Amino acid sequence: MKVLIVEDDPLHRSYLHEAVNAALPECDTVIEAENGTVGEKLARDHKSAHIVMDLQMANRNGIEAARTIWKERPETRILFWSNYSDEAYVRGVSRIVPDGAAYGYVLKSASDERLKLALRSIFIESQCVIDREVRGLQQKSLGQTNGFTDSEYEILVDIALGLTDRAIAKRRGLSLRSVQNRLQQLYDKLDVYQSAGDDHEDGRFNLRARAITVAFLRKLLNYSALERAEAELQEWLDGK
């Protein structure tokens, strides 16, 4: 059995290497990649079936890399090992995981023990292992309670990219008014009014900009999500 490690940080990389050796005696080869681009290449060359991947990497982030890898070989098992459990990451991951694929999401703050367990469960038993904390987010975001619909999330991304209402309408195939309806929904859920209204005439916020910031502070958006969205936008613009 071969395992591919994709991780930015040299310290974390060697830690992972050790952890893999300890948890998986049946693993005879461990390969390392120091960023997403190299990771993709090595995965392709070695036809890797077992990958441990960091999410936040400078060169090419984990989600991008995982997407292309899964596109080529959907049965690949990937364990995401991340510092954060931002909703933006969780959403990003669950959007790209192929049907029935075994994968995992473990936080870097987890114990050695938990990491090893996750490694065995995913790579040997083909089970999904999602960190408790991450799991919580997932439920909330899929169940409607306090969570954001896909369409709400979509429009959030669109205004974050800086599109006008009209542009959004065109892009999503909606009328102007519908876009604005969704915006109102979004503002509602993000509680943009509350902080705005409390202080009569002056204290008002620019709802659109405020929504973006609140989303950031709540980790609904983060850098990598923006980056991906921006890339998609450019693609769309080029395709007329």
Place this chain on the structure above:
Amino acid sequence: MKVLIVEDDPLHRSYLHEAVNAALPECDTVIEAENGTVGEKLARDHKSAHIVMDLQMANRNGIEAARTIWKERPETRILFWSNYSDEAYVRGVSRIVPDGAAYGYVLKSASDERLKLALRSIFIESQCVIDREVRGLQQKSLGQTNGFTDSEYEILVDIALGLTDRAIAKRRGLSLRSVQNRLQQLYDKLDVYQSAGDDHEDGRFNLRARAITVAFLRKLLNYSALERAEAELQEWLDGK
């Protein structure tokens, strides 16, 4: 000599510990803190004069911690050790460093050798050591070329917070029109038009929102900068 290490990640923490021991034989005690809050407390209790500090920490980020520490004892020597060289961080740091204080900014990607050199230079020789890459940003941001004025940065933060033009005017003691002038300057420098104009009528952007995103993508803003700005805003709001 005593050294205090403030760092989130256990792996990095122990790496730092070793590096300090190796670089500074004259150091007899090393203390560790795993987040900003604890860091502040330990610094106070031990009257630490030598600190190595991570910038990005979940609980209370390095800039906040450094600020309160420096407020209490401005002659404290702090070496910032960070993964990133976002302009937002660089700006944040240089805003809080007291006159004449010895400090340093080294990237985590730097070699062992460079880290050790920096430790000695700052703690023993009282010299400032700024990573080359960071230095570049600093020059650019202070010199006018391609960089952002303080007033431009200020207004960037304000719209990022979601303030209306009117609110900004009140907060900064300017007229409405002046605020809008600065906004135009900002839009100019951020190149918000270019990407907007290329594609006739539809492709236009919402300048305000677009500016925020572009600033994010260019690392002029990041989470921690937003967080700080938001805290300041709340303070201002409370002070009516």
Place this chain on the structure above:
DNA sequence: CAACAAGCTGCGGGTTTACGCAAGACGGCG
């Protein structure tokens, strides 16, 4: 099938933005 909730759409109007134009204010500099 009737009833009802949820989402899309057009209309209309009040507010905020973006920005050209032009008149002061302030600070160097020859």
Place this chain on the structure above:
DNA sequence: CGCCGTCTTGCGTAAACCCGCAGCTTGTTG
């Protein structure tokens, strides 16, 4: 002092945004 560049401010306008109201299309449920 007079000239010039930078910064501020007011006025005015076209566009974009926020949103209440009301008519339509769906899908769901009793």
